[in-house]
Amino acid sequence: MTTPHCRVTTAWGPPGGPVPVPANGPRWAGLAQGIKPGPGSGSAQPRALLQPSRAATMVHWSAEEKQLIASVWGRVSVEECGAEALARLLIVYPWTQRFFSDFGNLSSPTAIVGNPKVRAHGKKVLTSFGEAIKNLDNLKGTYSKLSELHCDKLHVDPENFRLLGDILVVVLAAHFGKDFTPDCQAAWQKLVRVVAHALARKYH
């Protein structure tokens, strides 16, 4: 029996989520000054010790990462890549077809690749990805409504976002060949992980 893509807790942060990285060093204002308030050191408010600033939970993107992401994205046909990524999701992980019972013929890889609804939906999904790339510093806000939609109306297990993200990276690799360097891949693996996390954030 093949190993399903089960969620195993890793040593690398919470399941499905990136480890928050402070943008410019520790943002736990006051904490660095010591937890033990001595007499006369009263300038730091005790409450400030316990509240991280919003930036401490934001994902940090280096200039290089942003550049690697943008340079690949600039050369991507959203329609083609989107269609291909979604088609591959349905082919490589056939159980994902459960969400698309009204898409018509999904009976073979050829049928899936040629299916106009798959192509259209793939384009829609990747267009939304483009929005993420324009708003790397506010992914949570960008995906807030979509997250609620995927939970409340579409009932999609967030694991599917991770599967699609990995597939997208493989599609880009096939498309760009050697230009899809290890640095490029690392930036994009981070991006798809963070997008998946943002999409899962409003689940309840």
Place this chain on the structure above:
Amino acid sequence: MLTGEDKKLLQQTWGKLGGAEEEVGADALWRMFHSYPPTKTYFPHFDMSQGSDQVRGHGKKVMAALSNAVKNLDNLSQALSELSNLHAYNLRVDPVNFKFLSQCLQVTLATRLGKEYSPEVHSAVDKFMSAVASVLAEKYR
């Protein structure tokens, strides 16, 4: 489960590597260390600089094992039995990492094969790596 078609595609795909197994293995490993930094925790003794001999050497070893598996798709459990013991009792690599290697190997193959890394090949390789991971983790507990 690997179908007859999957097996054929796997053998064809490996055939296309034309002796570049060492390079493919090294590239996949390097990508894995780069995209999934925690995987480096299993190699604290390695020189992790680009082009490191240790990374190349280990990549070659990993690929050789996978190539052997591709030659023995009808009996993966037996072909990988020793490696399964090794991973269960010595290496004890958390199985989640097998997925990371699978992803990076697929990216490496895709960069080399381009359009030839078709959805069908993609599916076969993904299933294969999943089966290999299963066998390697079989004796963990």
